[in-house]
Amino acid sequence: MASKVETNFMRLLSRCETMAAEKTRDWRLEKYIDALQNQLGELRRSPSKPNQEVLANYNRKVEFLRGLLEAETMLTSTDKAAATQKLNPGRNSSHNCSTPQTKELHLQAKARYESEMRDELLGKSSQQDKGGVRQRKAVEEEEDDIDAVMQQHHKMQQKIADE
Known part of the structure; x- marks a missing residue:
């Protein structure tokens, strides 16, 4: 049976994972993660502490949440995606695989930052303004561009013929 400290820790950990999964970030998440680290220290010092493997798993989960929070504060989407890629989700002690929530x-997080990076590269923000339709030049501008391209090709052909 888990101690009161461990129960409180697991409840706060679950709440932090739920908050981290939400699209909008809450300022409380950072405070909650700090409280998680404090509770983890208390859990290590308590007389009825869990075994080392469980403590290591808790520590990995807290570090993972801290890493997600740090990735969120980075400036570019490329940095965010790279930082998220390096994160190690906590392991489940019995199956040696990640817990489903983590x-x-x-x-x-990885998909969100990769999507941001893709949008940044492809300029999707301007396309969303037009309802997903590509922005096309006006017909007059296209005709001017075509005339300019045709003149350029004609000059190149003339130059080759002269040589």
């Missing part, structure tokens, strides 16, 4: 959180 794994899902990791995948969501």
Whole structure:
């Protein structure tokens, strides 16, 4: 049976994972993660502490959440995606695999930052303004561009013929 400190820790950890999964970030998440680290220290010092493997798993989860929070504060989407890629979600001690909540959180963050990076590269923000339709030049501008291209090709052909 878990001690009161461990129960409180697990409840706060679950709340932090839920908050991290939300699209909008809350200022309280950073404070909650700080409280998680404090509770983890208390849990290590308590007389009825769990075994080392469980403590290591808790520590990995807290470090993962801290890493997600740090990735969120980075300036470029490339840095965010790289930082998220390096994160290690906590492991489940019995199966040696990521817990479903942490794994899902990791995948969501990775997908969100990769999507931001893709949008940044492809200029999707301007396309969203037009309802997803590509912006096309006006017909007059196209005709001017075509005339300019045709003149350029004609000059190049003339130059080659002269040589």
